[in-house]
């Protein structure tokens with residue numbers, strides 16, 4: 056049961072993994088749809104929960120795949136994490152369960168790092184394919200010594216060709232389980248931090264925007280909470296059957312981004 060928009064919106068916000076591309080290939084009709092939307096004079100921006108690349112790397116990847124996009128039109132959870140920490144714990148010493156691009160973004164944002172639990176002001180949990188027991192031990196010791204606890208995103212897995220990779224939800228769960236604490240804030244979709252960052256970037260009322268993604272609990276939920284139109288694409292983490300069964304109801308359900316274009 057595919058439902059598609061009947062008119063253009065003024066701004067289109069796209070998730071990346073499972074929505075625009077999978078691995079190193081654009082998904083069907085992504086290029087045609089996004090190019091058509093741009094040609095119609097509408098704004099396109101990209102929003103990812105994935106902090107394993109910087110916005111500069113995402114910009115280069117989109118451009119290489121045939122969708123030239125400046126870094127300023129891309130937001131990911133590490134950009135928003137830096138912004139959030141600058142307000143709550145400026146210049147703090149951090150311990151990061153995350154990968155190099157997140158650490159680079161945090162360093163550029165004025166933060167430093169420590170492995171000493173007594174020095175650590177905050178533990179940052181993230182999508183970390185280098186996660187080991189020794190990191191869990193430091194996070195555990197730091198939080199028990201009073202460190203605060205934040206996370207970039209809470210996705211359970213990241214879709215990749217042929218399957219998925221365990222994402223930040225599993226790192227958060229490991230730290231929560233051993234410390235018996237709850238992560239204080241998850242800044243990625245569908246949080247208010249991400250919503251505020253995107254609306255600040257667009258400078259546009261939410262009702263003129265449409266959020267499109269492959270996950271109900273992050274992409275669609277964020278769009279709905281923000282007062283935007285919300286579209287689910289069936290090219291990634293969500294099947295049509297799962298969409299029917301969910302309490303999160305997008306305005307539109309698309310086979311791929313081609314269905315985002317108004318019917319003529």
Ligand SMILES: [Mg+2]
Nearest residue numbers: 070072073269
């Ligand atoms: Mg996705």
